[in-house]
Amino acid sequence: MDCIFCKIVSNEIPSVKAYEDDRVLAFMDINPLNEGHLLIVPKAHAATIYEITEADFLAVMSVTHKLAAAVKKVLNPEGINLMQLNGRAANQVVPHLHVHIVPRWSGDGLTISQWEMVAGNMEKIKAVAEKIQSEMGNAE
Numbered sequence: 593m594d595c596i597f598c599k600i601v602s603n604e605i606p607s608v609k610a611y612e613d614d615r616v617l618a619f620m621d622i623n624p625l626n627e628g629h630l631l632i633v634p635k636a637h638a639a640t641i642y643e644i645t646e647a648d649f650l651a652v653m654s655v656t657h658k659l660a661a662a663v664k665k666v667l668n669p670e671g672i673n674l675m676q677l678n679g680r681a682a683n684q685v686v687p688h689l690h691v692h693i694v695p696r697w698s699g700d701g702l703t704i705s706q707w708e709m710v711a712g713n714m715e716k717i718k719a720v721a722e723k724i725q726s727e728m729g730n731a732e
């Protein structure tokens with residue numbers, strides 16, 4: 593398959609690895625937003641959260657949890673952003689699911705998660721919540 597992260601998993605494209613097990617690979621982002629910017633991917637190709645199996649997603653999140661602790665020890669950031677983008681509208685560029693770990697320091701100049709707070713319409717908020725609750729009740 594013509595997938596850049598599958599090629600990284602199979603070593604066709606080199607990467608700077610940080611962790612590897614049966615299901616998951618973690619490697620350094622080639623365009624780091626900050627020092628220690630990591631990507632955590634399932635070894636089995638899955639484009640987005642809709643395609644990945646629950647077991648692989650949990651494996652990715654478990655490795656993310658361990659890596660966050662390792663990053664904290666190694667770099668002692670003041671904060672960490674986790675990002676996981678799905679679909680072009682969400683700015684996903686590489687269509688092989690990945691979690692970003694971005695270490696943060698106050699004043700680092702990054703704008704991740706800086707959004708303007710604008711109060712929503714409570715009726716609309718409740719209506720969507722009810723639909724989601726109903727769908728969750730129907731989920732297998």
Ligand code: 5GP
Nearest residue numbers: 596607619620621622623677683684685686
């Ligand atoms: P996203 O799809 O979440 O927007 O981000 C894709 C990420 O993959 C970017 O941060 C980009 O720097 C990183 N990336 C793209 N190609 C490569 C590559 O060949 N090697 C590595 N290590 N990272 C890559």
Ligand code: ZN
Nearest residue numbers: 595598637688
């Ligand atoms: Zn892939």
